[in-house]
Amino acid sequence: MHWIALQPASDAALADATTAWSWWALQFTPMVARVESALVMEVSASERLFGGSVALLARIFESNRPLALVEYAQGATSLIAFARLQCADAQAPTEHPIPADDLPLHTLAAARAHLPTLQRLGIANWGQLRALPRGGLVRRFGAGLVDALDCAYGQRAEVYPWLTLPEVFDAPLELAASVENASALLFGARRLLAQLQVWLRARQRGVLALELLWELDARRSNALHVDAHHNGGAQGRLELRTAEPTQDMAHLARLLSEQLARVTLPAPVLHLRMRSLQTQPLAGESLSLLPEDVRAGDSLHQLLERLSARLGRDQVRSVLLHADHRPECMQSWCAAVDAIKSGAAQAYSKRARGQFVLQEMPREALYPTWLLAMPLRLNVHQGLPQHHGPLTLLAGPQRLEAGWLEGDAALRDYYVARSKTAGLLWVYRERLGGQAAGVPASGAQAIWYLHGIFA
Numbered sequence: 001m002h003w004i005a006l007q008p009a010s011d012a013a014l015a016d017a018t019t020a021w022s023w024w025a026l027q028f029t030p031m032v033a034r035v036e037s038a039l040v041m042e043v044s045a046s047e048r049l050f051g052g053s054v055a056l057l058a059r060i061f062e063s064n065r066p067l068a069l070v071e072y073a074q075g076a077t078s079l080i081a082f083a084r085l086q087c088a089d090a091q092a093p094t095e096h097p098i099p100a101d102d103l104p105l106h107t108l109a110a111a112r113a114h115l116p117t118l119q120r121l122g123i124a125n126w127g128q129l130r131a132l133p134r135g136g137l138v139r140r141f142g143a144g145l146v147d148a149l150d151c152a153y154g155q156r157a158e159v160y161p162w163l164t165l166p167e168v169f170d171a172p173l174e175l176a177a178s179v180e181n182a183s184a185l186l187f188g189a190r191r192l193l194a195q196l197q198v199w200l201r202a203r204q205r206g207v208l209a210l211e212l213l214w215e216l217d218a219r220r221s222n223a224l225h226v227d228a229h230h231n232g233g234a235q236g237r238l239e240l241r242t243a244e245p246t247q248d249m250a251h252l253a254r255l256l257s258e259q260l261a262r263v264t265l266p267a268p269v270l271h272l273r274m275r276s277l278q279t280q281p282l283a284g285e286s287l288s289l290l291p292e293d294v295r296a297g298d299s300l301h302q303l304l305e306r307l308s309a310r311l312g313r314d315q316v317r318s319v320l321l322h323a324d325h326r327p328e329c330m331q332s333w334c335a336a337v338d339a340i341k342s343g344a345a346q347a348y349s350k351r352a353r354g355q356f357v358l359q360e361m362p363r364e365a366l367y368p369t370w371l372l373a374m375p376l377r378l379n380v381h382q383g384l385p386q387h388h389g390p391l392t393l394l395a396g397p398q399r400l401e402a403g404w405l406e407g408d409a410a411l412r413d414y415y416v417a418r419s420k421t422a423g424l425l426w427v428y429r430e431r432l433g434g435q436a437a438g439v440p441a442s443g444a445q446a447i448w449y450l451h452g453i454f455a
Contacts (some may be wrong), residue, residue, distance in 0.1 A: 001076055001154065002047070003034070003041070003042050003080070003081040004041050004043060004072060005075070005078070005084070005085040007071050008442060009038060019200055022034070023165060023195070024198045025039060026163065026164075027202055028041065028043055028046055028060060028161065029041050029045065031160075032163045033162055035078065035161075036109070040078040040081060040082060043060075047362070048203070050184075069083060072085065073085040074097070076154060077152055077158060077159065078158050079146070079148070079158075083103045083108065084097055084103070087107065100126055100235035101126055101127025104125060105119075105126065105129060105271070110149075117140075117141075126149070129145075130149055134146055139256050168211075169195075169196055170273070171196070171273070173192055175269065175271065178217060178270055179265075179268060180269075181440070182260045182264065182265050183257070185272065189260075189272065192212075192272060192273075197247055199276075200279070203267075205245065205281055205282055206245025206282040207242070207246060207276055207282060207340045208244075208245050208278040210252075210274060210276050212237070212238045212273075213272070213275070214273070215234065215263075215270050216235065216269060216270070236269075238260065238263065239277070240252065240255055240259065241337075242255075242301075243337060244279075245282055247282065248302075251302050251306075255305060258310045304316060304318075304336040304337060305337055307336075308335065308337050314335055316337075317334065317335060317443070319331050320332050320334050324402065325402040326400070327371055331386075366398065366416055367426075368452030368453055368454045370452060370454075370455060371452045372451055372453075378448040380446060380448055386415070387417075387419050389420050391425065392417060393415045393417050394418055395415065395416040396413065396414055396416060397413035398413070400412045400428075411430065412431065413431060421455070424454035425450055426451050426453065427448055427451065428451055429447070429448050
C-alpha cells in the first residue's frame with residue numbers, strides 16, 4: 001500500500017482549499033478521504049497507469065499544482081503518512097522519513113485523549129506504545145487505541161468515507177478584506193475559477209453558463225437596507241455564458257473582467273460565491289503535429305464574446321441566414337453571440353479547423369453586393385425600366401416564385417442591368433398574380449423595381 005497525505009500550507013490564504021485539493025486528487029485515485037484538516041489518498045493501484053511510482057509522484061508534486069502550496073508526506077498506511085505530515089520532515093518526505101516506531105505519540109489521534117497518562121508511564125512514541133501488553137491497553141484505554149495501532153501498522157483494513165465530486169459546482173470564498181470596487185472582485189473570482197477548472201477536468205466537462213454571486217455589507221449603506229428588505233437579501237449577481245463548452249479559465253476571466261468593469265457596488269463585498277448553471281460533456285479534440293495546423297491566439301467565438309462583453313451585447317452583430325428564396329428574407333441580423341449559439345443550422349453552419357465559416361450563397365445566382373432595404377419602384381418608358389436614364393438588360397431573367405406559405409407571394413423576374421451613371425444594378429420585373437408563368441408581361445403591365453447594386 002502507498003498512502004500520501006496532503007495539507008494546504010498555513011500561508012495559503014484560500015478558503016476551503018482542502019475541498020479544492022480533494023477534487024484535484026480524485027484524478028489520480030478514487031480512494032481520497034479527509035483526516036482532520038488533511039487529505040489522504042491511496043495510490044498503489046494507480047501507479048502502473050501513470051508509469052510507475054516515480055512518474056506518479058512527479059505528476060502529483062512537481063506539476064499541475066492548483067490553487068495553493070501544500071505540505072505532503074508518504075507512508076505504508078494513511079495513519080503513518082498523516083503522522084509524518086505533522087512532523088518536521090513533512091517538507092522533505094522522500095528523504096529519510098521517520099520510522100513508524102519513532103513517530104511521536106501525539107500524531108496518533110486515538111492516543112491524544114490519553115497523552116497525560118501515557119507520558120507519566122514514559123511512553124513517547126508509537127513503538128513504545130505498541131510494545132505494551134494488548135490486554136492491558138484494552139482494559140486501561142479501550143479497544144479503540146489498539147484498533148488504531150493495528151490500522152497504523154497495516155494489520156487492520158483502513159475504512160474511510162471516500163470523497164466524490166458534487167454534481168454541481170458551488171464554491172464560496174470569504175474575502176480577506178472588504179472590496180468596494182467591482183473590478184477588484186476579479187482577484188477572488190480567479191481563485192474560484194481555478195477551483196472550477198479542477199472540477200471540470202475531473203468530470204471531463206466544459207462550462208456553458210455560470211454565475212458569480214457576492215454578498216454586500218448592508219451596514220455600510222442605508223439605501224441597501226431597503227433594497228435588501230424587498231429583495232430578500234443584500235446580494236449581487238452576474239451571469240456569464242459562452243457559446244461553446246470550455247475549460248479555458250483565462251477566457252472566462254477576461255469576460256468577467258469586462259462585465260465587472262460596468263458594475264457599481266452600492267456597498268462593500270464580504271463574500272463571493274460561484275456556481276455552475278450549465279455544463280456539457282467535453283468532446284475530445286484531434287490535434288495535428290504540423291506547425292501550419294497549430295492555431296495561435298483566440299478563436300473567433302472567443303473574440304466575439306469578448307467584444308460583446310466590452311461593447312454591449314447588441315453592439316456586435318452578425319448575419320443570420322434563412323432558408324428562403326426571397327432576397328430580403330434570406331438573412332437577418334442578430335447579436336453575434338446568439339449567431340454563434342445557433343449552431344450548424346444558421347449563420348455559422350460548418351467548421352474548418354475549429355473556426356466558424358459563413359454559409360455560401362448558390363454560385364449560379366447573381367446576387368448584388370448591396371441590397372436595398374426596400375425595393376425602389378422604377379419608371380418605365382417604352383417597355384424599358386429607367387434609372388437616371390434607360391437601363392440595358394445584360395443577364396436574366398432569374399425567375400423567383402416563393403412566399404406562398406407565408407401569404408406574401410413573390411412573383412419576380414430578376415435581371416442584371418447597366419446604368420450609364422449608376423453602374424451595374426439588380427432589378428426585377430413584378431409579374432402579375434393572374435399572369436401565366438410562361439407569358440411575359442406587356443409594357444403597360446410591367447412594374448419594375450431596383451433591388452440591389454453591384455459594387
